[in-house]
Amino acid sequence: MRRRVCYWLALSGLALAQPTPYSSQRPGGAYSDPLEQARDLTGRSIKTARVRAIHGTTLPGSSGWLMEHDPWLAYQMGRDLGIREFGREDGAFGDAGRLGGKVLDDQCTPIMSRDHINSCVACHNVPWRDMGAGITIQKNASTGRNTPHCFGGGVVEMIGQEIRSQLLAQADTNRNGWIELSEAHGAAVVHPVPGENLDYGNFADLDGDGRPDLNRIVYVCYLDSQGKRIPWARNLKDAGVGGYNLEVQVFGHGQRDRIGHGGLSSTLRAVSSNAWDMHSGLQACDPTASRESEHGLTQRSLAGCTQFFTGFTRDCGTRRSATGVSLDDPDRDGIFEEISEGDMDLLEFSLLNHPAPAEKVDSEFLQGQKHFQQVGCTECHRSSWNVPEDRRFFEIRTRYEKGVLTGSLQRLKGGPGHFSGIYSDFRRHDLGPDFHEVQYDGSRNRSFRTSPLWGVGSTGPYGHDGASLSLEEVIERHGGEAEKARQAYQTLEPGERARLLHFLRGLTLYSTETLACDVDGDGKIAQHFLVAGRDTGRECFNPEWLFRHPGKIEGLVEMDGPLISKALTNLMEAYQLRLPGLRDDDHDGFPDILQMSKWTIGRNR
Ligand code: HEC
Ligand code: HEC
Structure with missing residues (x-):
């Protein structure tokens, strides 16, 4: 409805600037008229309007094309999708307040209330603006579910x-x-x-x-x-x-196998599209995850991950507009293809490449790590894993010196991946009755995934239910298959136990955007890092600095005193907004190439 009003305003020439519906989208800088373009001089807001991405590899501006030709922009666009606050005109909250999701064995209790949150980072919010750990949410067991982080x-x-x-x-x-x-x-x-x-x-x-x-x-x-x-x-x-x-199913703490469907799907893509549907009422139309190939598999994503039928999306795209936009609208809120297959490509790409947690290594950390191993924690919390092919394109290596954490950007070029410091065996274990999850209908979840402990120093409260408020408490709660390890932990001297905890606290998350970081590979962190001829201040990992057309900041402006404005002056160029896959001059949220104007939508409804 609101979109229609905007459209008429635009037609009558009253509103030339694009409306900025949510606070997270603020493209303007110091010299923009704030009535026309919301400003953010810190430059950290989302700078582009919501436009659905087109799935493909050949059309300039399509998802796969971006991943190949401007990977940092693809990464940033995927990241923005996780941070963006979606609103009604994007299709959020179609079923707000209703219960939904898979049902319990009693065949009638759904998992939780639907459509309650407008962005991923509202839950995944420590640290802010990274897909971090977060709140404990209501579900069909009164003990709740704690939000894990998606670093690494x-x-x-x-x-x-x-x-x-x-x-x-x-x-x-x-x-x-x-x-x-x-x-x-x-x-x-x-x-x-x-x-x-x-x-x-x-x-x-x-x-x-x-x-x-x-x-x-x-x-x-x-x-x-x-x-x-x-x-x-x-x-x-x-x-x-x-x-x-x-x-x-390496993601999520662990669900009961339920009628017709497993727990939390096993790929970043499928977990994400399900989360968008469940938590925000945004249904993805995602043939990559939904078109079955053989033996229960669906397609391989552009980022290279095999998908499974458990990642099906509710929007099946059975009815389509002339240009291929799905008209299914499963939640009947009048908004079509709320999340596109191209959006899923970009979100998956950003999560695939999300930097891993850091370690604050000092001598006490190393001693604590030894005790951790001695008492048998590593029987389940395994540090090292190898994979034959690392599909990521970069990683941030971190260093901890004199109490300060810094990073350096490493570009990756495929080949085998050797990872350490993950601390999970990716098996599920029964840690005894103190961890059992009794669901509303009396059915019980007894086993949970060994939590990967990387990042654990930043992610309290602990346990699948977030019921342990400290590391000590969650370790003391270990029983069942971990009974022996817990007892061994309890026999440690107080000093040894303190070092073990110091080690765990040193497994930390960090803000990927603000960490001092060597991004140009010269082995130093510049205090005046020049990008597109402008002094951006201390060198840090801002994907905009690495775009094919690097973001050019406004620089020094007079606002309540001198201030370095990080709003971009070359937004159209940096974000490649004129490419056919991205251009949306009529602001309907679909690239103009899809001609998904109000008239097409109106005719088909
Ligand atoms: C309402 C809060 C909430 C929102 C919003 C939310 N998540 Fe989550 N997320 C969770 C919880 C809780 C879990 C753990 C689920 C479980 O164990 O069953 C989780 C798990 C995950 C995981 C698995 C991480 C791991 O290591 O186990 C990923 C990936 C993820 N979410 C991505 C997303 C994305 C992408 C979005 C936005 C599209 C999103 N989430 C929105 C709460 C949320
Ligand atoms: C038998 C396997 C096993 C052993 C041995 C074990 N753990 Fe765990 N650990 C788990 C599982 C499974 C969970 C997840 C519990 C849950 O999700 O509720 C867990 C959770 C944790 C957590 C909470 C992580 C979080 O993010 O919530 C910490 C901390 C932890 N373990 C530390 C330890 C320490 C320290 C030891 C050694 C004394 C140890 N564990 C031994 C299986 C084990």
Whole structure:
């Protein structure tokens, strides 16, 4: 509705400037008329209007084209999608207040209330403006769910895919991409690094519950004897089941396998589109994640990650406009294709490359790390993982010296990835009744993913439920499979225990944008870093400095005294807003090339 008003205003020439609906979008600088363009002289707001990204690799400005030709811009655009506050005209809050999501075993209790938050970083908010850790939210167990951080999200995703390939390589002896019943036997073992073994259970159903006895982090999807997914099959004993396929759900703390659907999907892309739908009422139309190929898999994303049917999106794109925009509108709020396949490409790309947490290494940290190992914490909290192919394009290496954390930008060029300091075995464990999650209907979640401890010094409260307010408390709560380690921890001398905690506190998150960081690779952090001829102040990792057309800041202005304005004077050029894939002169939120004008929308409704 509001969009229609804007359109008429624009037609009658009254409002030439684009409206700025939310505080997070402020493109203006010191000399903009604040009535026409909201200003932000700190330059940290989102500078571009909401325009859906086009999926593709050839059209200039499409998602894959940007990833190849202007990767830092693609990264920044994906990042902006996580930070942006979405509003009604973007399609947010269509089902506000209703309950939704998967239901419990009682078949009627949904997981939580829908459409309650307008941006990812409202929950993932420590540190601010990075996909950090955050609040504990209401769900279908009165104990709640704590928001984990997404630092190093790409590393976790790659490890998940590596675990899956190792498991398939063991059981799928005829190499047809899935596990036939005749192949489903033998111990499942995963090697995080050569020489280390992790017991992932057994490919057979030895306990007779109908599910292969693989660790709960493995989600099983049942196939017929031709390898086709049987959507209604829940169990090896169901009629027609000839085998299964698997995905490794490395994200989220752990859910119960539920009717028809697993827990939290196993890819950054699928977790994100589900979060957008569930928390903000923004339904993605994402064929990459929804178009089934074979054996329960969907497509490989442009960023290179295999997707699974559990990542299906509610907007199926069954009805489309002449230019291909989905007219399905599952929440019936009148806004089409609220999140596009191209948006998902860019968000996935930014999460894939999100820098990993840092370590504040000093001598006490190193001693604490030894105690951590001595008492057996590393039995589950594994430090090191290898993957054959690192798909990220950069990483921030951090250093800790004289109490100060700094970074340096490292560009990556594929090849194997060797990661350390993650501290998870990516298995689920039963830590005893103090950790069990009793859901409203009495059903119980007993096992949870070993929390990767990187970043843990910044992410309290702790546990899947956020019920432990300190590190001491959550360690003391360990029982069940971790009983021995907890007891060993309790026998440490107070000084040793303090060092172990010091080590954990040194595993830290940081603000990726404000950390002093060597981005030009000269081995120094400049105090007056020049970009496009302007002094931007202390060198830091601002993706805008690395764009194909680097952002040019306003620089020194007189505002309540002298101030370095970081608003950009070359916005159109830096953000490539004239490229056909991005240009939206009629401000309808769709690139003009899709001609998704009000008239098309009106005709089709
Ligand atoms: C209402 C709060 C909330 C919002 C909004 C939210 N998340 Fe989350 N996020 C969570 C919680 C809680 C979990 C843990 C879920 C679980 O264990 O079941 C989570 C988990 C994740 C994970 C997995 C991290 C890990 O290591 O386990 C990713 C990735 C993620 N969210 C991305 C997103 C993105 C992208 C958005 C925006 C599109 C988003 N989230 C919006 C609360 C939120
Ligand atoms: C048997 C496996 C196992 C062992 C051994 C173990 N842990 Fe854990 N740890 C877990 C699991 C599983 C969780 C997640 C619990 C949850 O999500 O509620 C966890 C959670 C944690 C957390 C909370 C992380 C967060 O972000 O909420 C900390 C801290 C922790 N462990 C430290 C330790 C320490 C210190 C030791 C050694 C004394 C140890 N753990 C031994 C499995 C283990």
